[in-house]
Amino acid sequence: MLKEFNISTKERYELIDITERVEKIVQESDIKNGLILVFIPHSTAGIVLTEDESGLKEDWLKVLKKLVSDFDFLHNQIDNNADSHILSGLIGQGKTLIVENGRLIRGTWQKIFLVELNGPRTRDVIIKIFQG
Ligand code: ZN
8 A cells, every 4th residue: 555645845954743644644544563664755855753852853953964064065066955865865765664553653752754955845755554
């Protein structure tokens, strides 16, 4: 089973909590046990699991910007977003999560975030559901 939704981002760099959208899809799918893959078909955004706290979200952006602040990127001669591609690859463009008894297993502070790294844009989030 494959599901999809869109997220409109507003900033160049931004963390957006998509946990509720993903959990709604899990509930509507009627899956009891299995895995879900949360995947974005984009090379300038990422998916992370982290706490939904405003200071921490700022900290994430601070670290990400610093990681790519000191380079003379060749790709920037083409479309000025080498930082976005590099961070997207480092963060990863998908996460696999466990569904048990119809519920997504995640820690109290583990929320699913889309990390926008080249916004504002409309991003597709694809959920692939595997029963078993
Ligand atoms: Zn590019």
